[in-house]
Amino acid sequence: MFPYTVMILKNSSLPGGIAVKIKRSIILFALAAGVILLPGAAFAHHSTAEYDMTTVSPIKGTVTKFEWSNPHAYIYIEAKDDKGNTVEWTGELASLGMLARVNWKRDTVKPGDAITMYGNRAKDGRTVMRLEKIAFANGQELSAQVR
Amino acid sequence: MLRYRVKSSIVAGAALVLFLPAIFCQTANPSKAAAVPDLTGVWMIDQFHPALFPKGTMPPFTPWGEAQFKKADTLVNDPNLACLPHGIPRMMFVPLPMQIFQVPDMVLIYEEAGNQIRQIHMNRGHRTDLDPTYNGDSVGKWDGQTLVVDTVGFNDVTWLDHVGLPHTDALHVVERIHRADHNTLVDDFKIEDPKAYTTPWTASQTYHLKPGWEIAEYVCDNNKYVYHEK
Numbered sequence: 001m002f003p004y005t006v007m008i009l010k011n012s013s014l015p016g017g018i019a020v021k022i023k024r025s026i027i028l029f030a031l032a033a034g035v036i037l038l039p040g041a042a043f044a045h046h047s048t049a050e051y052d053m054t055t056v057s058p059i060k061g062t063v064t065k066f067e068w069s070n071p072h073a074y075i076y077i078e079a080k081d082d083k084g085n086t087v088e089w090t091g092e093l094a095s096l097g098m099l100a101r102v103n104w105k106r107d108t109v110k111p112g113d114a115i116t117m118y119g120n121r122a123k124d125g126r127t128v129m130r131l132e133k134i135a136f137a138n139g140q141e142l143s144a145q146v147r
Numbered sequence: 148m149l150r151y152r153v154k155s156s157i158v159a160g161a162a163l164v165l166f167l168p169a170i171f172c173q174t175a176n177p178s179k180a181a182a183v184p185d186l187t188g189v190w191m192i193d194q195f196h197p198a199l200f201p202k203g204t205m206p207p208f209t210p211w212g213e214a215q216f217k218k219a220d221t222l223v224n225d226p227n228l229a230c231l232p233h234g235i236p237r238m239m240f241v242p243l244p245m246q247i248f249q250v251p252d253m254v255l256i257y258e259e260a261g262n263q264i265r266q267i268h269m270n271r272g273h274r275t276d277l278d279p280t281y282n283g284d285s286v287g288k289w290d291g292q293t294l295v296v297d298t299v300g301f302n303d304v305t306w307l308d309h310v311g312l313p314h315t316d317a318l319h320v321v322e323r324i325h326r327a328d329h330n331t332l333v334d335d336f337k338i339e340d341p342k343a344y345t346t347p348w349t350a351s352q353t354y355h356l357k358p359g360w361e362i363a364e365y366v367c368d369n370n371k372y373v374y375h376e377k
Contacts, residue, residue, distance in 0.1 A: 049221060070365050070366055070369065095259075097362070098243065
């Protein structure tokens with residue numbers, strides 16, 4: 001990841017002006033940092049302060065794991081960044097009692113399912129989001145929040 | 148003969164009309180007709196308040212209290228990380244339902260959060276040999292339609308709210324719980340802890356009745372956070 005990043009930064013013959021190059025390198029660094037830090041990162045939240053609650057972002061990918069558990073259920077997906085590199089995204093869900101009240105079950109998503117996660121991204125740039133809803137491959141949506 | 152029948156019919160009809168409201172009140176408002184108010188049911192907060200003092204406001208901290216609050220970090224030393232109990236009053240502010248039961252000599256509040264049960268003893272005052280606990284020792288009595296709950300005997304581990312308001316083992320919580328209407332419950336809190344706050348302060352949470360909801364099992368078997376003691 002890092003050698004590739006350095007290559008992008010050094011290669012001034014890439015299309016786009018300097019602003020685009022800077023933006024591209026920032027994105028690459030953020031993605032690289034996310035992939036490297038992810039395995040051991042502490043996904044703590046007991047308020048929504050860790051998430052950017054002003055924006056709901058879509059991330060499309062393939063489910064690798066669904067942890068049906070308390071205090072939170074988790075969906076892990078493999079997504080692609082805009083360079084085509086694989087990035088793992090984590091969707092944090094509510095507790096099981098609340099999920100069941102909006103018709104979630106332990107097999108609502110399974111490894112291999114193609115889904116889109118919609119949620120509030122972590123403010124610190126980690127590839128983690130607090131899930132609002134998901135969309136299945138057929139376009140059907142399922143809310144993750146009790147209203 | 149006929150006149151007598153008509154008269155008695157009119158009297159019977161009038162009696163029915165007079166007593167109809169009382170009959171309907173009995174069935175539609177059991178809490179008014181019953182001797183002991185009825186707070187039972189599954190209740191859910193109407194709005195989540197992670198901070199009891201939202202941005203721009205502060206409780207009346209002592210210097211110790213303020214220093215403790217500055218150390219609070221929801222990512223590192225929130226005692227609810229690693230699924231430790233929320234304690235009082237935080238347990239009453241969580242975005243999860245609770246079920247109130249009324250049994251002889253006790254009001255029980257069964258919280259979905261961690262499947263904790265609050266025991267509110269209606270037949271005694273505070274014990275004098277209290278070992279400090281997460282949820283303290285709660286005793287209650289009725290004041291008209293209001294359940295007044297007095298809790299002492301806390302350890303100092305928990306936070307008062309979700310963003311880190313501190314307390315000591317001197318914490319004393321008084322709650323006034325009443326049913327504003329059939330579908331609405333209100334818990335008004337008075338928080339007193341002279342080691343952390345210079346004066347008592349108040350907070351409130353409103354709940355809505357959730358007919359048909361059951362309290363789900365909540366076993367914290369996939370906790371991902373490491374709790375570092377403060």
